[in-house]
Amino acid sequence: MSPTPTDVEHPVTNVDIIVSKGDEKGDITYANPIFFKLAGYTQAELLEKPHSIIRHPDMPKIIFKYLWDTIKSGKDVKAFVKNLCKDGGFYWVFAHVRVATNPDGSFRNYVSTRRGMSAGARAVIEPLYKELLAAEQSGGMDASLPILEAFLKDNGASLDTFNDAMQKIQNS
Numbered sequence: 001m002s003p004t005p006t007d008v009e010h011p012v013t014n015v016d017i018i019v020s021k022g023d024e025k026g027d028i029t030y031a032n033p034i035f036f037k038l039a040g041y042t043q044a045e046l047l048e049k050p051h052s053i054i055r056h057p058d059m060p061k062i063i064f065k066y067l068w069d070t071i072k073s074g075k076d077v078k079a080f081v082k083n084l085c086k087d088g089g090f091y092w093v094f095a096h097v098r099v100a101t102n103p104d105g106s107f108r109n110y111v112s113t114r115r116g117m118s119a120g121a122r123a124v125i126e127p128l129y130k131e132l133l134a135a136e137q138s139g140g141m142d143a144s145l146p147i148l149e150a151f152l153k154d155n156g157a158s159l160d161t162f163n164d165a166m167q168k169i170q171n172s
C-alpha cells in the first residue's frame with residue numbers, strides 16, 4: 001500500500017545531490033544517503049524495489065513514458081519529478097537520468113542525479129503537470145501527449161528537444 005499523500009513538502013536544499021541507480025527494469029540497485037533520508041525509507045526497504053515505490057500520484061504518466069522510451073533508446077533524460085515520501089509528504093527535483101555502459105559497451109545501469117527544482121521551474125511545471133494529469137484522468141496518454149507537445153512548441157521545442165527545454169526552464 002502506498003502512503004496517503006499529504007501537502008507536507010520536504011525541502012531539497014541547493015547543495016543536495018540525490019542519486020540512485022537502477023537496473024533494466026528500474027529496480028533500485030544503489031542510492032546515496034540523501035535519497036533514503038528524503039524518501040524516509042531505510043536502505044532495506046528500497047533496495048531491489050522498483051523506483052515507482054516513490055512515484056507520486058500527481059505525476060503524469062506521459063513523463064515516465066518519455067523517460068523510458070528515451071533511456072531505452074540509450075539517450076539521457078532531464079525531467080522534473082515530484083516524489084512521494086513514506087510519510088505521505090513530497091519533494092520536487094530536477095532529474096538527469098543517464099544510461100551507463102560497461103567498457104565493452106554493454107548496459108551497466110541507469111543513473112539518476114537529482115537536484116532541487118528552481119522556483120521559476122516550479123511556477124511553470126506544476127500547472128503543466130496538473131493539466132497533463134487531468135487530461136490523463138479522462139483520456140489517458142492519448143489526451144496528455146498533445147498537451148505536452150503544445151507546451152513544448154510554445155517553448156520553441158519538441159519531444160526531440162525535451163531535455164534542452166527542461167534545462168532552460170530549470171535555469172529560468
Ligand SMILES: Cc1cc2nc3c(=O)[nH]c(=O)nc-3n(C[C@H](O)[C@H](O)[C@H](O)COP(=O)(O)O)c2cc1C
Pocket residue numbers: 020021022025026050051052053054055056059064067068081083097110111112
Ligand atoms: C534510474 C531511474 C530513476 C528513477 N527515478 C524515479 C523517481 O525518482 N521517481 C519516480 O516516480 N520514478 C522514477 N523512475 C521511473 C520509474 O521506474 C517508473 O517508471 C515511474 O515511477 C512510473 O511508475 P510506473 O512505470 O509503474 O507507472 C526512475 C527510473 C530509473 C531508471
